[in-house]
Amino acid sequence: MKNFKRATLLNIAWAAVAIVIIFIVWLIAYACVKNDYVVPDIGSTFAAFAELFTQSSFYSAFGNTFLRTLISFAVSFVLAAALASVSAVCRPFRTVFAFIISILRTLPTMAITLMLLIWTNPRVAPAIVTALVLFPMVYSQFVAAIDGVDPGLLQMAQVYRVSPREKLTKIILPSVGSEVGAQIGAGLSLGIKIMVSAEVLSYTLNSLGGIMQQARLYAEMPRFAALTIVCIITGLVFELLTYCLNMAFSRRRGGR
């Protein structure tokens, strides 16, 4: 426990060092470029960052982007879980689907966004793009997690004639859950990045991407940088929350 606390403190210290390095690079870039329209200064960026939280439009935009990201992730997660389960029991399906996943992985996000904008609207298109990009990643995680279920435990369940329901709920799902659960933060973090990119391209009103686009059009560089920081922090919070949840579960089971 003492070692664990020490390791956590050390991790926080290294994270602080990383942030300091980023700020130093930012300061150097600012000093070299000497153009507020290209690299905004730190002070005005943080002033713009603080100002964001006084605007109700920001909360509404953030809420919309956040909700859309969650919905896209949930859709890709449920779909990936269902199809990975089919893959686990049906070899031909798995082989055929592997090709589809490879194609989905190579889909050019920008092209798909533009195409979806023709078919749908700027609120729906980013959500579909995000789900499409996340799906292959989450599907692969599920397949790997299902493959990673300890064959020894499955053999034990077979010998002791454990009921299929108990086998699924007490052996397979907890094993898959802990593997996939550890990746949820990274998935959501990637999701918010894709969502904002697609919103920028789609000019989605009342969204983080939409107000970023506005900031760019009006050359409000500090506001633009502040919105970028919001995206970064949101992604980090997703990853941190997942990490903490996984640690809590792991500790409950005697992991640490």
Added chain:
Amino acid sequence: MIELKNITKKYGGVTVYENFDFAIEEGKITCILGESGSGKTTLLNMLAGLTPYSGTISPSLTCSYIFQQPRLVPSLTVMGNLSLVCKDRAAIRSMLARVGLEGRENSYPRRLSGGQAQRVAIARAFLYPSRLMLLDEPFSSLDLALKIKMAQLFLDIRRSDGRTAVFVTHDVDEALMLANDIAILRGGRVVRRLSPEGEPVADLFARQALRGELISALISE
């Protein structure tokens, strides 16, 4: 008598057993002694129905299996693991007391030592209402003192239970401590069969007269 007749088992192009015949006396502990790769685990897996084979095993009995590793579900407590095979919580508590794990029912496997986890595996095997118990070198990863303690524990519970057991090992000491009947397996054939006198006892110095005979049968061509 459990009879294996005309058993043939191949892994790819490698023949492990060909027209193999073997008989297991019910109510006894039969030990299959052989070097690594001699097909001991395959034999147990065939008895447990875990691997396909040609030939017949009759009668086909429900099995308990104590594996080399405890194979406990990490996300379940000791009680949760044992509840997979037995729904009677009082029986589980009583069995845990017998294996010296009283009060550990809410512990997760990661909180148990190797010996404690293997005791849970032994408890699971005895809690499951099987007629045949299979043991695959269950004490091989334990140190000598713990191995003797576990052998004693197994023999004590099994004595009151009376279940037929088939035990495979490459360890002559384990065979001497645990078996009523010892078969030496080599190249997919039983090359020697011995029946030590008296009941098995977890004492390394008992049955020492047989030790030399077993070792020479194991290493002779």
